[in-house]
Structure formats: C-alpha cells, structure tokens
Amino acid sequence: MNPILFFTAFLGVFILINMYISKRLIAKLDIKDKYKLYLRVFLIVNFFGIIGYMLGRYYVDIPNWLYFLFSLPIGILFLLFCTAIIYDISRVILHHSPISQKRRNFFKRSLDISSLVVASSLSARAMYEARYxxxxxxxxxxxxxxxxxxxxxxxxxxxxxxxxxxxxxxxxxxxxxxxxxxxxxxxxxxxxxxxxxxxxxxxxxxxxxxxxxxxxxxxxxxxxxxxxxxxxxxxxxxxxxxxxxxxxxxxxxxxxxxxxxxxxxxxxxxxxxxxxxxxxxxxxxxxxxxxxxxxxxxxxxxxxxxxxxxxxxxxxxxxxxxxxxxxxxxxxxxxxxxxxxxxxxxxxxxxxxxxxxxxxxxxxxxxxxxxx
Known part of the structure; x- marks a missing residue:
C-alpha cells in the first residue's frame, strides 16, 4: 500500500473515533463546560500523539522515552472508544427506562462517573500488564x-x-x-x-x-x-x-x-x-x-x-x-x-x-x- 494513502486512511479512522467520543461521551456528561473543554483538549493532544507515533515508527528517529509517550495514545483512544460505545448504549437505555426522573438523574450521574473511572483504570491496567x-x-x-x-x-x-x-x-x-x-x-x-x-x-x-x-x-x-x-x-x-x-x-x-x-x-x-x-x-x-x-x-x-x-x-x-x-x-x-x-x-x-x-x-x- 502507498505509505501516504495508508497514513491518511489511518489518521482518518482516528479522527472519526475522536469525533464519536467527543459527541457521544464528552458532550453528554453532566459536568461543567470547562471540564468538557479539558477532555476535548486531551483528545486533541492524544491525536497529535498518534501522528508522532506514526512518524517515529516509520519515518524519523526519536528518543525512546518520547516514542513511549507517542505509543500510548492509540491504546488510550481505543479503550475510550469502547467506553463511549457502552456509555452511549447505557444512556439510551436509561433514558427510556420507566423510572422516576430523580432516580434517572442519580443513575445518570453514576454512569458519568463510572465511565471516566473505568476508562482511566483500564488504561493504567493495560500499561501495567504490558510490562511483563x-x-x-x-x-x-x-x-x-x-x-x-x-x-x-x-x-x-x-x-x-x-x-x-x-x-x-x-x-x-x-x-x-x-x-x-x-x-x-x-x-x-x-x-x-x-x-x-x-x-x-x-x-x-x-x-x-x-x-x-x-x-x-x-x-x-x-x-x-x-x-x-x-x-x-x-x-x-x-x-x-x-x-x-x-x-x-x-x-x-x-x-x-x-x-x-x-x-x-x-x-x-x-x-x-x-x-x-x-x-x-x-x-x-x-x-x-x-x-x-x-x-x-x-x-x-x-x-x-x-x-x-x-x-x-x-x-x-x-x-x-x-x-x-x-x-x-x-x-x-x-x-x-x-x-x-x-x-x-x-x-x-x-x-x-x-x-x-x-x-x-x-x-x-x-x-x-x-x-x-
């Protein structure tokens, strides 16, 4: 495959994944707008890390410590994407559940918090497991x-x-x-x-x-x-x-x-x-x-x-x-x-x-x- 075509297709997929996470996870969280902004900035930084990974693996020599940092975003994004899908499905089910609004709000807040905690915990666990x-x-x-x-x-x-x-x-x-x-x-x-x-x-x-x-x-x-x-x-x-x-x-x-x-x-x-x-x-x-x-x-x-x-x-x-x-x-x-x-x-x-x-x-x- 042409390297430029592969590089473009590769990044295109990750752009779509970033958009999904932003619209179907971050935008739906019941948190302050400034925290949503922080999460979106994190996604942008993470995306540039993926570009750095591709360049470091196939095109330019970079220090090993920097290569390590550039390698993480792909895995983090994948686990965030999986979390976003589960969150999205759970949120829709919760929205249509025959329960009181007060209870629905409680479960929604619990879902928001647990989704972020699970994504962070799984990323940390995955990095730990790869060491051995x-x-x-x-x-x-x-x-x-x-x-x-x-x-x-x-x-x-x-x-x-x-x-x-x-x-x-x-x-x-x-x-x-x-x-x-x-x-x-x-x-x-x-x-x-x-x-x-x-x-x-x-x-x-x-x-x-x-x-x-x-x-x-x-x-x-x-x-x-x-x-x-x-x-x-x-x-x-x-x-x-x-x-x-x-x-x-x-x-x-x-x-x-x-x-x-x-x-x-x-x-x-x-x-x-x-x-x-x-x-x-x-x-x-x-x-x-x-x-x-x-x-x-x-x-x-x-x-x-x-x-x-x-x-x-x-x-x-x-x-x-x-x-x-x-x-x-x-x-x-x-x-x-x-x-x-x-x-x-x-x-x-x-x-x-x-x-x-x-x-x-x-x-x-x-x-x-x-x-x-």
Whole structure:
C-alpha cells in the first residue's frame, strides 16, 4: 500500500473515533463546560500523539522515552472508544427506562462517573500488564511420537520502537534458562527497516538449543523488505523455513518440522505459502507445522499433527479480541481442531502499537510434546 494513502486512511479512522467520543461521551456528561473543554483538549493532544507515533515508527528517529509517550495514545483512544460505545448504549437505555426522573438523574450521574473511572483504570491496567512477558508451560500429546521434546515458541516480537536490544537480550536469557531442544519464532519478528534492527537482531545469536532456532515470516515482514529480512535472519544462524521441512531428532525417534510463508503472500503474489511443497517428502514421523496465522489451518493436510501459530496477540487489548475472532478461528492457547490435528496460538512475545495489553499477556511458550 502507498505509505501516504495508508497514513491518511489511518489518521482518518482516528479522527472519526475522536469525533464519536467527543459527541457521544464528552458532550453528554453532566459536568461543567470547562471540564468538557479539558477532555476535548486531551483528545486533541492524544491525536497529535498518534501522528508522532506514526512518524517515529516509520519515518524519523526519536528518543525512546518520547516514542513511549507517542505509543500510548492509540491504546488510550481505543479503550475510550469502547467506553463511549457502552456509555452511549447505557444512556439510551436509561433514558427510556420507566423510572422516576430523580432516580434517572442519580443513575445518570453514576454512569458519568463510572465511565471516566473505568476508562482511566483500564488504561493504567493495560500499561501495567504490558510490562511483563509471562512463561506459559504447555504439554501437548502427539500420536506416534517416540520420546518427549521441549520446544520454546516466540512469536510477534515486533522489533522496533520499544522492542529493542535490551528487551531481546532478556528474552534470550529466559529462553536459554529453559534448556530447550529447539526454538521456533512464528513470524512478525521485525517491524521496521531491517537496517535499523540489525543490532537488536544480533542478540538472537545468543539463543542456545540442541537442534537450533527456526523461523517463519509473518505478515509484517512483507511490509519491510521480506527478502532482506530473510537473508538477515539466516546470517544469524537461524534456519528460515520457506515452504519446506526438516527432521528434528534421530531417525525414527524425532518429528518433521515444516514451515510456510504467511497467507499475506497471496496478496503480493510473492513468497506465497505452499503446503504441498512444505510437506514434500516427510519422514514417517509426526509433523509439526509453523504457520503464522491460525486461519491457515483450513489449508492444512491430514499429515500434520500440530500447528504452532501467532499473529493474534490474543487480542492484545481485550475488547479487540472480538474483532480478531471474526477473521481467525483461534485466538490463543491450545485447541483440538479435529481428531488428528491440534493448534497452539501464541499471544505474542512483544506487542504492536501501544505498550498496552489487557486480558492478553505477552508470552514465551514452553511446549513439551509427549507421546500419546
């Protein structure tokens, strides 16, 4: 997409959201006009923060502390928007309720106060939750597997902005402490021009495991020069699975590990996923497929036992989870798709956009596959 067109459309959406919040929330509050003015000024400042975020992420270099401040407005605005919708619906219901005017006024004042308190509290909580990356331990039983293997899954790190060298260094230390058999990174590793991410990516050289680290591209790699990103990741000693498979373990006792390009490749007509090629010449052992988006499960063959995905961020900010669910069959965690196929969806090790998470913590996934 043309950057100018994307930038214009992006800001246009936020202008409409600001207008809705101003007219359907702020204008309806029973507070003094000067406080309404303060809230509208806050919306304007918040909007300019979003512009600063876009410029800082894709066009100009800014200090990390300033980038942090510019990152918050998107999340704050989204939570305000959700609050405004609930407030608007509640206000209409209250207006038509068969109660006395005195009681209606009481409930209206309560609604006004609680709406502002809830929006502020959720924003603070979301910023707090984003500070921590949780370790999720999962045991997955797989048919015909001969012995257990430990796989550590990272996904949706989104290097760039606040996801910097120090963040990756700490992630690498935590992964190595788990002593995994292999590490897999299921897409959206880089979210800026790779020349600005080189120093941060170099930290991944420190990952230690018995069989190595494996990577597949996500949709965001297509936005920042997918070919260059693939070559850069390969130079780190990480195996990039490009519609292909490798065998993990000793013959007869291991499993096939396959990986495909992301479904976003269908839009670009380059680097398109090809499940037949990815599963070509599999050994007679269980197969694990790395596919960035859970919805790729509809193209998967019967020969696959487990899919490891990401992309959804678990919704990242809880109300957004319902929108994600419209396009993805699974949002997070382990699911039995059919009799033979399971899927695990990582909620993301980093975050995209605001440093905020609500009801969807970042995760490092410690997966132990065990014989059924």
């Amino acid at each position: 990356v949780k370790l999720e331990k999962v045991n997955i039983k797989i048919k015909n597997l001969k012995k257990p293997y430990k796989i550590v899954q990272l996904s949706d790190i989104h290097i760039g902005g606040l996801i910097d060298k120090d963040f990756i260094h700490k992630i690498v230390q935590r992964v190595n402490a788990l002593n995994p058999d292999l590490v897999v990174i299921t897409g959206d590793l880089v979210d800026i021009d790779v020349k600005h991410a080189k120093e941060t990516l170099d930290e991944l050289k420190g990952l230690n495991s018995k069989y190595g680290t494996f990577f597949i591209v996500g949709n965001h790699e297509y936005f920042h020069g997918i070919a260059t990103i693939i070559e850069t990741v390969k130079a780190l000693g990480i195996r990039v699975l490009e519609n292909e498979n490798v065998y993990i373990g000793e013959d007869g006792e291991g499993f096939n590990l396959a990986g495909v390009y992301d479904v976003f490749g269908y839009r670009t007509k380059t680097y398109m996923p090809d499940i037949d090629r990815a599963l070509h010449k599999l050994q007679e052992s269980p197969t694990i497929l790395l596919a960035h988006q859970p919805r790729y499960i509809e193209e998967v063959k019967d020969s696959v036992d487990l899919i490891l995905s990401g992309h959804t961020h678990g919704g990242q900010l809880y109300p957004f989870k319902f929108l994600v669910n419209l396009v993805q069959p699974y949002i997070s965690g382990l699911h039995q798709h059919n009799e033979n196929l399971q899927i695990y969806v990582n909620k993301g090790t980093g975050f995209w956009g605001p440093p905020m998470r609500l009801g969807a913590s970042s995760e490092i996934t410690d997966i132990t596959i065990i014989p059924l």
